Amino acid sequence: MDRIKITNGKIITPYRLLEKGTIIIEDGIISCVTKEDVPVQDAVVIDAEGHYVAPGFIDIHTHGGGGSDFMDATVEAYLKAAETHARYGTTSIVPTTLTSTNEGLKQSFEAFRKSKSLNKLGAELIGIHLEGPYFSQEQKGAQDPRYIRVPLREEYEKIFEWSDDIIRWSAAPEIEGVLDFCRYARKKGVLMSIGHSDAIGEKVAEAFENGFSHITHLYSAMSGVKRMNALRVSGVIESAFLIDEMTVEIIADGIHIPADLLNLVYKIKGPSRTVLVTDSMRAAGMGEGPSILGSLKDGMEVFVEDGVAKLPDRKAFAGSVATADRLVRTMAGPAGVPLVDAVRMISITPAKVIGIDDRKGSLAPGKDADIVIFDSDIDIKTTIIKGKTVYKKK
Known part of the structure; x- marks a missing residue:
């Protein structure tokens, strides 16, 4: 099972911010969103470096x-x-x-x-x-x-x-x-x-x-x-x-x-x-x-x-x-x-x-790991689609 842990980010939910939250992804699907830093075995760790983490x-x-x-x-x-x-x-x-x-x-x-x-x-x-x-x-x-x-x-x-x-x-x-x-x-x-x-x-x-x-x-x-x-x-x-x-x-x-x-x-x-x-x-x-x-x-x-x-x-x-x-x-x-x-x-x-909110549109367990990381100027740092990093700013 492919596991990814995104940590040290300001996670944007539809209604609030989770400071220094953690997202865990398993096989391209979000399995956990929490404000705690939880340990995950055999995970690739992505440090959001204090930036925003959004759907x-x-x-x-x-x-x-x-x-x-x-x-x-x-x-x-x-x-x-x-x-x-x-x-x-x-x-x-x-x-x-x-x-x-x-x-x-x-x-x-x-x-x-x-x-x-x-x-x-x-x-x-x-x-x-x-x-x-x-x-x-x-x-x-x-x-x-x-x-x-x-x-x-x-x-x-x-x-x-x-x-x-x-x-x-x-x-x-x-x-x-x-x-x-x-x-x-x-x-x-x-x-x-x-x-x-x-x-x-x-x-x-x-x-x-x-x-x-x-x-x-x-x-x-x-x-x-x-x-x-x-x-x-x-x-x-x-x-x-x-x-x-x-x-x-x-x-x-x-x-x-x-x-x-x-x-x-x-x-x-x-x-x-x-x-x-x-x-x-x-x-x-x-x-x-x-x-x-x-x-x-x-x-x-x-x-x-x-x-x-x-x-x-x-x-x-x-x-x-x-x-x-x-x-x-x-x-x-x-x-x-x-x-x-x-x-x-x-x-x-x-x-x-358009009727796809059952699998996309928010950072919630069970949804596709479609995630974007950006700074306070909305400058995109990383784009992730179904758990795969498709863009990372150099």
Whole structure:
């Protein structure tokens, strides 16, 4: 039996800190979490050196990183992106597609399937998130308008036949046929999320009643309060706050949403209903300069500067280049959120949202030993996935 003992660390649980705690791992599974220094025979000892020891970060919305995008539809792209995010503390990811041709989706599905068994050093590939193509043209953001369309049953039935790995899907509920599509997808066990939507509050409430339970990148590419026939009506943003059970995700890079609004989301929705996501593109973990959003063959030219990707005309953002450590750093820093809650929003909360909290998301006996060690600046020192150290800062 392979045993690992992590000692001398400040262990972060969902609700508190255990100073100088100890974690024992046996065969990739956590067997003990305690504030005591317990002896363990024949164990490899990892000295956390007084740093924080937290559950591995879970990113349920990422398009890539390290120069690779999941729409490149190659095993190499999947593995490179997964390894890149592991260096920044992410132990599980939900690779996300973009609005594209169906053939592009099919190829990406196949690359995901092949990559799962070959992924040895990267964040675990949990499942696929389809972002589009059933979106509002008015709120398309950086989604390619050529491929935005209404859902047809024969189309989405075929897409589901191509892959058993689809676990979430983002769509705009006001689009004709989307609520029927939502009910179909929910029967498949898929998390349905409102995104790139111009819906008013009444339609959001109806969508929630029909199975939509999550909001894709709150504040980005969605409606807010507006006038109709001279009267003000709520949009997706206000509805996300009004519906208590609705969970939300935020791109907490400090640019897509400023610190004061990040704090507002935290105060209204709380850490148990708020998920931190990178929504990262291929430029995550890379330098500034020109890049491509989407596949190299058919993607959109963008420019990375000031810590974010922008459209060539600089009139709108075109994707995030954030990594998970940056999200935690922003929330625990400028946004003024307690570190324990910031970590909670990128560990146990996303695990619950996508239904893997029985085995991931917190440091507890019986769960996968997905662990990240970082210092007070949220600088990642070590990333461990199922008991295996996949990254250690030199």
